[in-house]
Amino acid sequence: ETGVTQTPRHLVMGMTNKKSLKCEQHLGHNAMYWYKQSAKKPLELMFVYNFKEQTENNSVPSRFSPECPNSSHLFLHLHTLQPEDSALYLCASSQEGGGRGGNIQYFGAGTRLSVL
């Protein structure tokens, strides 16, 4: 148990569906992240939130829409996805301002997404 909980663990959706991924961290951290992990690529950073403010959008298509209502919760809203969006979506959190060794990120178990 890393203190970061993601739901659902598995999701199958059609290209016309709308769904949301949820992430909750119980570590008191002030930064949260969404990553995409697919079979043939390294972990790809999608979005970063510091103190609930989005500080990074790594050229992610608009069919992915993040939401951070407070520092403990992070959502990823999905709509009109493509089959190539099928991947493991990982959420992480960290404590910003922890010094050189302080950007340690704690990951959830991920949501395995399949787009049909």
Place this chain on the structure above:
Amino acid sequence: TQLLEQSPQFLSIQEGENLTVYCNSSSVFSSLQWYRQEPGEGPVLLVTVVTGGEVKKLKRLTFQFGDARKDSSLHITAAQPGDTGLYLCAGGGLNNAGNMLTFGGGTRLMVKP
């Protein structure tokens, strides 16, 4: 081209063997982290190194940060089936990018009993 190159990409060995995996870059990082990811789970932090030349040991795992803080290695002694997983290195502080991490492509290790 990835900023952090890990090698080998895949490694299959017998229980009891030793192995080393590498994480190389032409960029300088303020810290380097190693994670292990098991099937169906997210990456779990193993160690963080922050000083050039630093060596850290975690039971049978030895981590080293290069003197110039551009590369790192992970050595496992007497590997066990429980060591099986995806090993990821991640560099922090690139271009003073605060809390951002740059991940390598990973080394997928299988240890056969």
